[in-house]
Amino acid sequence: MTKIEIIQNVYEKLGFSKKESADIVETVFDLIKEKLAQGEKVKISGFGNFIVKEKRSRRGRNPQTGEEISITARRVLTFKSSQVLRKALN
């Protein structure tokens, strides 16, 4: 499934035009992205939580050359699926 099919779903089920449906879907993902960029967590009940985590700098290795490198501190995004979603899959 791609964004096109998500848009198609909104279009078929809500009765908005294709253009409107596309705008809504784009905006939903943009709003989520904006919040995450601010470091905020986004909780979608029935789906899951998107959480920004701070990672400290650490020593790592280039897996190809074995050379030791330092990995800088960074923020990463994690997704914790909801119980509801996990149940739906099994």
Add this chain to the structure above:
Amino acid sequence: MTKSDLIKSLQERFKTYTYQDMYQAVNIIFDSMVEALRKGERIEVRGFGNFTIRERKPRLGRNPKSGAQVELSERRVPFFKTGKELKLMVDNKK
């Protein structure tokens, strides 16, 4: 931000639509994503990320409270890989 905050923000951007419309739109979006994953499909949202299904083998686990051994059957778990654009946004490198 919760789902209802998301619906409110969405409605502020699309003032001509009702809250009810935006409520339904957001639910249709996530329900259709759950449905796709349930069918074993992967979801690709460019600039955001991909959701895929990973198979977990059956294994013996333990109840962390009682220490009793429990059999965990084979199961499918959702996995999210952050897209490039969002990855950079979160790390404030863009």
